[in-house]
């Protein structure tokens with residue numbers, strides 16, 4: 001009897017507490033999405049019944065007409081911001097209130113998690129200033145031959161398949177293998193062949209960060225909903241065997257290069273400079289005049305020299321960030337773009353015509369690849385339709401009064417920005433489900449009407465403001481290079497005819513956007 005009464009009282013108390021926590025937004029004057037008992041607005045995320053994009057797209061349309069709306073990750077309040085003007089303020093104008101991503105790691109316990117994306121406040125700022133010079137167009141031009149080698153291996157692999165009457169390839173996996181090659185040579189300075197050898201350790205350990213194993217799903221859950229618990233129980237961001245593998249490999253490379261005074265054109269060289277002298281030696285080339293980042297870098301060089309040197313652990317974490325930030329996003333963006341080209345043979349032919357014209361008189365170089373303007377439009381359109389990071393986040397780092405309202409976003413609040421829903425909103429982009437690269441011919445946002453609204457953000461596959469993707473230029477160049485080298489030799493068509501009429505479905509377990517199955521494309525050798 002006593003037990004039953006205690007149970008009833010406990011249930012009532014829990015119910016009341018639940019109602020209290022899940023009315024945080026209402027109590028603070030905000031509108032909110034209707035939360036469910038115990039789960040807030042996270043039921044579909046927990047059951048993985050839809051992809052992250054679809055879940056947030058539903059929230060986006062439920063909140064139409066509002067500029068922002070409260071929601072709950074379990075009991076944690078989070079603000080969904082859908083107004084392009086307010087998104088601009090968060091990313092750029094009021095960046096001082098929103099400079100952090102809403103994640104936290106204990107880098108003392110988990111050194112590999114000390115990568116740029118996860119750092120906060122001054123630590124982030126110092127590292128961003130130090131790393132920016134390693135991503136300039138001058139440095140990319142310097143690394144270009146290393147990237148080109150990886151794309152030539154990819155072309156040879158496809159040629160072998162065609163010669164052996166196996167012309168059908170799963171490009172999700174193949175581009176992951178290509179990116180593992182690219183990352184291992186550009187970031188770690190190792191010439192691996194993950195394309196011909198899918199059992200290569202580099203590829204296997206890279207893949208382990210993103211597979212849908214039970215262990216990764218639990219880690220993703222804790223990371224999203226209970227980051228503090230990860231720190232309390234000292235759960236590392238990467239699986240332990242992945243952590244051991246990368247730490248060991250970085251130790252070996254750094255030791256070897258330092259002992260033998262060895263260098264080559266890669267990111268590891270630049271990281272070693274940051275470790276040993278605290279700054280990256282200046283480019284000899286004259287920077288492009290329209291290259292904002294580059295100008296920022298040159299101006300900051302004096303500032304950089306005053307900064308502390310990178311520790312070994314910081315160096316290892318920045319090399320590792322290539323895997324986290326580039327492996328899945330780069331592979332997904334290449335897969336989506338090539339798939340759209342296979343779905344749209346006329347567009348593919350137009351890309352090939354442009355390449356034939358540019359490469360008729362020039363080799364494949366950093367400069368000539370940058371002349372492929374129509375291919376660039378295809379990449380941008382693909383990133384509009386399929387941004388590999390469909391939802392962006394920020395943390396409010398001090399109380400923020402929303403302009404023209406009495407509402408205050410409290411310090412510590414998680415902000416979510418459903419960028420993919422904006423990219424696919426028919427009120428913003430006409431026929432948003434159609435693949436129309438021409439949108440970007442005269443407009444950086446893919447919609448010239450939006451370009452007039454300078455202080456609003458509608459198109460943002462790489463984020464925006466001081467915390468935008470530092471690898472954006474590298475992502476664009478490597479994708480253009482790989483697709484251009486492929487399309488100069490082959491034409492691709494869909495193996496699964498249904499994709500001519502049906503939209504691609506997305507993996508429900510993966511936060512980075514990727515297709516729910518490996519899309520197969522058939523390669524045909526081009527006739528000269």
Ligand code: HEM
Nearest residue numbers: 116117325326329330333389462463464467468469471475
């Ligand atoms: C198509 C490929 C890629 C896409 C779509 C992409 C997208 C993004 C996005 C959306 C962010 C968050 C930006 C924000 O919060 O405003 C980000 C951050 C970042 N990305 Fe990328 N990325 C790509 C490739 C790369 C590559 C190749 C690298 C190379 C290392 C890279 C390194 C990073 C890093 C280090 C950050 C954290 C920046 C910071 O916090 O300061 N990304 N990326």
